[in-house]
Amino acid sequence: MDILLNVLADKRINENITISGSKSESNRLLILQKLFPEIVIENLSDSDDSVHMQHALSTSDEIVDIGHAGTAMRFLTSYFAANEGRETVLTGSERMQNRPIEILVNALKDLGATISYQDKVGYPPIRIQGTKITTEKVQINGNVSSQYISSLLLIASKLENGLEIELIGKITSVPYINMTLSLLTQLEIKNSFEGNTIKVYPKKEIQKQTVVVESDWSSASYFYSIIALADVGSEINLSAYKKESLQGDSCLAEIYEHFGVETTFSENSISLKKVKASTKEILEIDLKNAPDIAQTIAVTCFAEGVACNLTGLHTLKIKETDRLIALNDELTKLGATISVTDVSLHLDKSSAIIKNIAIKTYNDHRMAMAFAPLALRVPIKILNAEVVTKSYQKFWDDMQQIGIKIDKL
Structure with missing residues (x-):
């Protein structure tokens, strides 16, 4: 039109x-809600990105197509990587298949994830074999998209040993990292961000609560x-x-x-x-x-x-x-x-x-x-x-x- x-x-x-509601907050909370069903979300974003995220989290299909939703691509890569026993092919639009994902995939592989590229190395679509992740430390450049870092942080509390991320070099998009950590704190998931190191501690369950998205x-x-x-x-x-x-x-x-x-x-x-x-x-x-x-x-x-x-x-x-x-x-x-x-x-x-x-x-x-x-x-x-x-x-x-x-x- x-x-x-x-x-x-x-x-x-x-x-x-x-x-x-904020697309950024909503998409983070949708991942966390899937990990912690005790969460009730109000004022959820009505954006296409959040609709794609909800569909991806509710479907049992092997192939998950998230269209143009870049946030969903990044957050779901970590989510499916830690979803033990689930095999998923994560794909998107033509533009999405030309947006890089290698930095996040490499970090997840360092943690023990099993991920392979279906076409071009470094780009979606990717095949993810969900596995139990026990490695608790990883390094990632601090000047990359904060969505790579937030993707790891969102699943961190559900990993057996939590997660420690060392950010290498200059850190950009700090407010978006802090947004993720603030939401974890709101859910009483212990975390810290000191210098270039972020730690998220394991948490099995949380108290039932309602979160209103700004x-x-x-x-x-x-x-x-x-x-x-x-x-x-x-x-x-x-x-x-x-x-x-x-x-x-x-x-x-x-x-x-x-x-x-x-x-x-x-x-x-x-x-x-x-x-x-x-x-x-x-x-x-x-x-x-x-x-x-x-x-x-x-x-x-x-x-x-x-x-x-x-x-x-x-x-x-x-x-x-x-x-x-x-x-x-x-x-x-x-x-x-x-x-x-x-x-x-x-x-x-x-x-x-x-x-x-x-x-x-x-x-x-x-x-x-x-x-x-x-x-x-x-x-x-x-x-x-x-x-x-x-x-x-x-x-x-x-x-x-x-x-x-x-x-x-």
Whole structure:
């Protein structure tokens, strides 16, 4: 489905939006719930990724296809590796079969797992023969995707001797590692993270409890962008959020102050209000702890005529698409002067936006959603718009609620 987003007639916005649970928290909790059935989950993400995760955890089929769901691929690799007696072929979409998994597979093999590649070495599909894992120490590079590390941490308490992970070199995406450890702590699973060493102790069972998933901060980023581009006085209330968040993307509240957006925290929600014009001519920020919001920030900067230097983006090369190249290509079509490396993005200050440009989404949900706020400036086309369901089922409904007119092409 291709769509045309038309410019808002009234750029002074006042709306209330409810966003479903964090995909990151939900997918971690779904693995933990399978290991500890005592857990009840509320406000679970309705994303395609979480739907794929639930199906994979409930099926008895040998072949498990998780589509585009990268988090599910990584978390399930460890889960099935430690599922004694279960043989599974874990596969996904064409793009998923070109996203690397070797670092995690090697770590699991070091622990005694039995995993083989069905096609290209280092990539899905993989055949996993579930086995009892008793080795309790493993090393893994600290600058890899945090999902590899979290994948190991999620099964660690169910291993006979627990697990000690030594992170080699510089550690990136620490908030996502801490999210996993915080959820373990919430479930009273003993763990520690000191220096470059993480330990998780074995736990046979936990007390029955209900865990309420906080709403997704990555999804909130698009509303921060919308308010940044809206008239002064515009306001959007989002639920359900909390100030002491486990999600690294909660840094949005501080970052978007540069665009004149003020965040007010209430008991179970946040209010985003445009209080003044953008305050910076150039935004320089390291996003190594929150790479998923890079696309949103880059588009906001372009629309607001703010130059930016974004660094810490090395993990964007192996997402649903090469997000740095995709940003470079699509922003250039809109009139931006932009350059990217494997780890960074530089955008010059812009003065005009070319209208009615068709944005390719590359099967990447965040490309579609990051560019949508440009409808507050110019009419814009989004190709393959249904891709947003990967993380945000109601995204286009919520855009219409705000007042953006959407026509199918």
